[in-house]
Amino acid sequence: MTSIDESDSRPELDPRSGGRTGADQTDVPESLLPGTQEYLEDPRHYGIEEGAPWPDDVPRGQNDTHWRYEDDPRGARVAELRIAFCWLITLLSGIGLAAVYVAGGEAQVEGAFLFAGFAGLGVGFVLWARDLLPGHDVIASRGGLTHASDEADRRLAVQSLGRAVEPMARRPFLGKVLGGVLTVFGVSLVFPIASLGPAVDGQFARTPWRKGMRAVSEVGTPVKPSDILPNGVLTVFPDTGEPLDSQAMAQSAVLLINIGSAPFKVLPGRETWHIGSVGSTNCLVAFSKICTHAGCPVSQYDWWTHELVCPCHQSTFQVLLDCKPIFGPAPRNLPQLPLYVDPEGYIASQSGFTEPVGPGYWNRPIEINPFTHKAVKYS
Amino acid sequence: MSSTTERAAAQRRSSRVKSGLDYIDDRFGSSPFMRSAMDKIFPDHWSFMVGEIAMYCFVVLIITGIYLALFYVPSSATIIYHGSYKPLDGQSMSAAYASVLNISFHVRAGLVMRQVHHWAAVVFVAALCFHMCRVFFTGAFRKPREVNWTIGLTLLMTVLLEGFSGYSLPDDLLSGTGLRVVYSIIESIPLIGTKLVFLLWGGPFPGTSLIPRLFVLHEFLFPALLVGLLSAHLAILWRQKHTDFPGPGKTETNIRGSRFFPQYMLKGGALMFLTTAVLCALGGFVQINPIWLYGPYQPYAVSAGSQPDWYVGWLDGSLRLWPHWEFRSFGYEIANPFFPGILFPGILFGVMYAWPLIDAWIYKDHVAHNLLDRPRDKPFRTAVGVAALAFFSVCTMASASDLLANDWHISYERIIEILQIGVFVAPIGFGLIAYRVCIQLQRTGNMIIKKPIGGIIVRGGDGAYHTLGDHHGDHGANGDRLGGDLTGGGHLVRTGGGRGGAGEGAPGGAGEAASGGAAGDEVQSQRGSGAPKEAPPGVAGGETEA
Numbered sequence: 001m002t003s004i005d006e007s008d009s010r011p012e013l014d015p016r017s018g019g020r021t022g023a024d025q026t027d028v029p030e031s032l033l034p035g036t037q038e039y040l041e042d043p044r045h046y047g048i049e050e051g052a053p054w055p056d057d058v059p060r061g062q063n064d065t066h067w068r069y070e071d072d073p074r075g076a077r078v079a080e081l082r083i084a085f086c087w088l089i090t091l092l093s094g095i096g097l098a099a100v101y102v103a104g105g106e107a108q109v110e111g112a113f114l115f116a117g118f119a120g121l122g123v124g125f126v127l128w129a130r131d132l133l134p135g136h137d138v139i140a141s142r143g144g145l146t147h148a149s150d151e152a153d154r155r156l157a158v159q160s161l162g163r164a165v166e167p168m169a170r171r172p173f174l175g176k177v178l179g180g181v182l183t184v185f186g187v188s189l190v191f192p193i194a195s196l197g198p199a200v201d202g203q204f205a206r207t208p209w210r211k212g213m214r215a216v217s218e219v220g221t222p223v224k225p226s227d228i229l230p231n232g233v234l235t236v237f238p239d240t241g242e243p244l245d246s247q248a249m250a251q252s253a254v255l256l257i258n259i260g261s262a263p264f265k266v267l268p269g270r271e272t273w274h275i276g277s278v279g280s281t282n283c284l285v286a287f288s289k290i291c292t293h294a295g296c297p298v299s300q301y302d303w304w305t306h307e308l309v310c311p312c313h314q315s316t317f318q319v320l321l322d323c324k325p326i327f328g329p330a331p332r333n334l335p336q337l338p339l340y341v342d343p344e345g346y347i348a349s350q351s352g353f354t355e356p357v358g359p360g361y362w363n364r365p366i367e368i369n370p371f372t373h374k375a376v377k378y379s
Numbered sequence: 380m381s382s383t384t385e386r387a388a389a390q391r392r393s394s395r396v397k398s399g400l401d402y403i404d405d406r407f408g409s410s411p412f413m414r415s416a417m418d419k420i421f422p423d424h425w426s427f428m429v430g431e432i433a434m435y436c437f438v439v440l441i442i443t444g445i446y447l448a449l450f451y452v453p454s455s456a457t458i459i460y461h462g463s464y465k466p467l468d469g470q471s472m473s474a475a476y477a478s479v480l481n482i483s484f485h486v487r488a489g490l491v492m493r494q495v496h497h498w499a500a501v502v503f504v505a506a507l508c509f510h511m512c513r514v515f516f517t518g519a520f521r522k523p524r525e526v527n528w529t530i531g532l533t534l535l536m537t538v539l540l541e542g543f544s545g546y547s548l549p550d551d552l553l554s555g556t557g558l559r560v561v562y563s564i565i566e567s568i569p570l571i572g573t574k575l576v577f578l579l580w581g582g583p584f585p586g587t588s589l590i591p592r593l594f595v596l597h598e599f600l601f602p603a604l605l606v607g608l609l610s611a612h613l614a615i616l617w618r619q620k621h622t623d624f625p626g627p628g629k630t631e632t633n634i635r636g637s638r639f640f641p642q643y644m645l646k647g648g649a650l651m652f653l654t655t656a657v658l659c660a661l662g663g664f665v666q667i668n669p670i671w672l673y674g675p676y677q678p679y680a681v682s683a684g685s686q687p688d689w690y691v692g693w694l695d696g697s698l699r700l701w702p703h704w705e706f707r708s709f710g711y712e713i714a715n716p717f718f719p720g721i722l723f724p725g726i727l728f729g730v731m732y733a734w735p736l737i738d739a740w741i742y743k744d745h746v747a748h749n750l751l752d753r754p755r756d757k758p759f760r761t762a763v764g765v766a767a768l769a770f771f772s773v774c775t776m777a778s779a780s781d782l783l784a785n786d787w788h789i790s791y792e793r794i795i796e797i798l799q800i801g802v803f804v805a806p807i808g809f810g811l812i813a814y815r816v817c818i819q820l821q822r823t824g825n826m827i828i829k830k831p832i833g834g835i836i837v838r839g840g841d842g843a844y845h846t847l848g849d850h851h852g853d854h855g856a857n858g859d860r861l862g863g864d865l866t867g868g869g870h871l872v873r874t875g876g877g878r879g880g881a882g883e884g885a886p887g888g889a890g891e892a893a894s895g896g897a898a899g900d901e902v903q904s905q906r907g908s909g910a911p912k913e914a915p916p917g918v919a920g921g922e923t924e925a
Contacts, residue, residue, distance in 0.1 A: 101487060101488060104487070105487035105488050107490045107491045107494065107662075107663055108663050108664055109663075110488055110491040110663055111491055111494075111495075111659050111660055111661075111662055111663005111664050112660070112663055112664075114491070114495075114655075114656070114659030114660075114662075114663065115656045115657070115659045115660035115663065116656075117656075118652045118653070118655045118656035118659060119652070119653060119656035121649075121652040122648075122649040122650070122651075122652030122653035122655075122656060123649070123653070124649075125645045125646065125648055125649035125652065126645075126646055126649040126653075128645060129641060129642050129645040129646050129649070133641045133642065133645065134638075134641075134642075135637055135638035135640070135641055135642040135643075136637050136642060137423075137635065137636070137637070138420055138635070138636065138637065138638055139420075139628060139633055139634070139635045140418075140420050140633065140634055141632060141633050141634075142620055142631075142632050142633060142634050142749060143632075144632060145631055145632055145747050145749065146522075146523045146619075146747045147523075147618060147619065148523075193578065194578070196578040196579070196581060196588075197574075197577035197578040197579070197580065197581045197582055197588075198577060198581075198582050199577075200573045200574055200577055203582075203583050204566070204573055204583075218677075218679070235679050237679075246455075246585050246586070246587075246678050247582065247583040247584065247585065247586055247678075249677075249678050249679055250559075250583070250584050250585055250678030250679065251583060251584075253678070253679035289679060293563075293698075293703075293715055293716065294559070294560045294563040294564065294698060294715075294716050295559050295560065295562060295563040295584070296556060296559055296560065296681050296685075297678075297679050297680060297681045299680065299681050300683060311681050311682065311683045311684070311685055311781070312556060312559075312560060312681065312685055313695075313698050313699045314699060314780060314781060314791050314792075314795065315703075316792075325703055327792050327795075328699070328703065328795070329698060329699060329701055329702065329703050329715055329719075330703055330715075331703045331704065331705045331714075331715045358563070359563040359566060359567065359714060359715070359716060360567060360705050360712050360714025360715060360716075361566045361567060361572055361573050361712075361714055362567075362568075362569050362570055362571075362572055362573065362711055362712065362713075362714075363573075363710070363711055364712055364714070365710075378710030378711075379707070379708070379709060379710040
């Protein structure tokens with residue numbers, strides 16, 4: 001028996017239902033309308049499909065028309081007044097809210113009135129449902145453990161699918177052509193995504209620092225060695241001749257540190273990278289400010305221990321050991337920038353960085369030419 | 380219905396309602412649907428309302444979000460600020476940041492809207508997480524609800540993205556720092572990281588493309604996804620109906636609670652108003668994200684105590700806990716942030732998505748369930764959940780390591796080292812404790828039926844014993860025989876008499892053979908078997924621990 005047969009076998013209903021037929025609508029007499037006693041007693045309202053056998057787990061004759069103060073008119077009246085009082089609070093809050101707005105607004109008072117207004121509305125509704133309306137604690141059938149269809153319906157669905165599956169399967173050629181076409185066409189549709197960003201072209205390893213560029217503060221003033229007192233730090237940027245955009249600033253921020261007379265460990269080949277001699281009262285070194293862990297500016301300097309701490313994840317770098325990471329997740333030293341004092345007495349860079357600044361990435365070179373800014377070494 | 384006039388008035392109202400419904404039904408034939416919808420029954424347990432609180436937060440977010448969007452300027456263009464907030468007068472900042480200052484200080488009611496919006500986001504994620512824990516610990520994700528579990532998880536991920544994108548829109552120093560870290564995390568993905576991060580940001584960090592793009596994501600793409608996923612989530616819930624806790628009169632094939640109309644509709648609406656009320660109180664009284672104190676974002680600046688919103692804390696914490704390792708060979712490297720920032724959350728969400736399968740495999744349970752497990756009845760699952768929460772908590776604590784160091788006067792290095800150990804010890808420890816607690820609770824529950832129960836024992840005509848006045852007895856609230864029973868262990872025990880639920884594995888036992896007044900026998904047999912860890916009857920084969 002198909003579903004069509006089934007519905008055909010059922011009687012036609014009320015003409016207003018547009019000719020629809022179905023188990024739910026059969027023989028609903030006018031007397032079973034809301035508000036009548038018959039409606040209330042009609043067992044069909046317990047969520048059980050008509051025609052289905054009465055489930056054993058649903059008690060018969062249960063009546064969910066009762067409400068809390070049904071038999072207590074005085075209690076009902078009090079409940080009514082309680083609800084009205086809640087909504088009165090909402091009304092007053094609304095007036096208060098409007099008044100506060102007109103008077104110029106004040107976040108705390110607005111918050112208070114909004115709270116009282118919505119709370120009054122909500123509590124009123126809860127009390128209304130609890131005290132004066134029926135529908136509590138009803139038991140109904142779920143209509144089975146799951147909503148799984150029976151085997152006959154499943155077979156019919158398979159049949160419907162099969163109408164097209166077989167004829168399609170008989171034309172494997174079309175399937176292959178369609179697969180190929182969709183692949184090519186689909187890939188071509190993805191191309192516009194590439195417009196979202198430029199090609200990666202070594203930008204991750206490059207900074208704007210070049211040979212002979214002066215170090216300038218964030219407002220663009222060049223810096224003399226005497227501007228930074230012992231144990232002082234200053235964030236500087238390369239003086240490229242024009243204002244740096246945010247991207248260049250993010251990549252090129254350098255921390256100038258006057259380590260005073262602390263014993264700085266000079267790596268071989270970096271003997272001339274600092275200003276002033278190690279152990280004298282003024283010795284200036286410069287390191288990239290971009291953390292090698294996740295790229296935050298490493299901006300907390302402890303002059304007592306000469307440690308730099310990144311506020312984001314507490315990577316700690318020992319400046320005296322060439323900013324070697326001594327704690328935290330940072331995996332590499334902060335790159336050092338070679339400094340010199342130019343003829344006019346300002347601090348400038350001898351070249352760019354010799355290694356990429358900032359966090360790691362898949363094809364990060366470990367050494368770059370500080371003059372051509374090309375990667376020279378990958379492993 | 381006492382007087383004739385009242386009856387007549389009721390008849391008149393009823394006919395008016397009827398003609399109204401006729402108008403609708405003539406066009407849509409909707410009466411059967413409306414009737415079944417209004418008669419639909421929702422269980423009343425409070426823990427089922429937390430998912431709704433999340434939904435109502437979403438409603439508040441949409442309303443306040445539309446208001447904020449009318450004032451927000453999604454632009455990274457640099458401007459000099461000359462607005463109501465004098466301490467930042469003359470500062471250069473992005474137009475986005477200036478517009479949020481404008482919302483906070485110049486737009487009337489703007490600040491309260493902004494703070495309600497932010498609070499709603501924070502509470503939203505909290506409610507979602509609670510809801511997910513409830514579903515997990517009670518086994519509500521089991522067949523037939525596995526699909527809705529995966530939809531829910533996708534919702535959670537979308538909400539996290541939606542939250543983080545919104546948090547980043549003001550372009551203040553704190554959120555900009557967060558974006559810098561996210562940039563580095565994406566950059567660290569092997570092979571495609573650098574390309575991907577350029578596509579997202581439109582070039583090197585920070586650039587000027589991201590803020591407008593985040594706006595599009597936060598305003599259109601993610602909310603549209605959320606609405607779609609939420610609709611699917613609710614439609615499936617509506618179709619499959621709620622789960623429910625076992626209890627007197629509750630079986631796998633029935634549902635007990637309040638009607639959708641009027642009870643649930645009114646109370647649901649009330650819950651929405653109450654949620655809104657609490658969010659408004661928070662937004663009015665409790666300052667959140669005071670971006671004017673953080674200042675505009677500068678790529679070379681950062682402040683100490685940079686913590687994200689709570690729901691991102693676990694990822695920030697995992698970045699702090701992961702050691703200084705990165706791996707390099709043949710000129711290529713897998714950079715440090717990849718492991719805690721991509722791999723770890725990927726594995727975590729992967730396990731969560733797969734959990735319904737894993738759970739079914741562990742418990743060899745492939746049948747459908749409508750009644751929930753009590754967490755104690757599935758000690759292993761509960762232990763896994765508690766371990767995950769402990770892990771999550773340690774990670775979240777780690778994201779506040781610098782603040783904890785400050786407050787507790789311990790160096791931040793020690794805090795991190797303690798938490799690095801704690802991230803392994805805490806899940807194992809709390810998991811074991813949870814397991815033991817579950818076993819103990821099972822025994823506690825068993826004690827109830829071992830104690831003498833008050834009442835009068837009578838012997839029926841069929842020879843069976845009945846306990847009168849025993850609420851564990853075999854009858855429902857209105858005295859109907861139900862065939863289901865809540866024994867001391869909280870398990871719904873089927874008796875032989877009456878119903879045989881379709882597709883359920885009824886437990887083998889002495890009670891099966893009995894009929895008629897089998898309840899007393901059933902309790903007896905439960906006692907006699909002395910099996911404190913007896914699995915609920917719906918679970919074929921029982922638990923592995925049993």
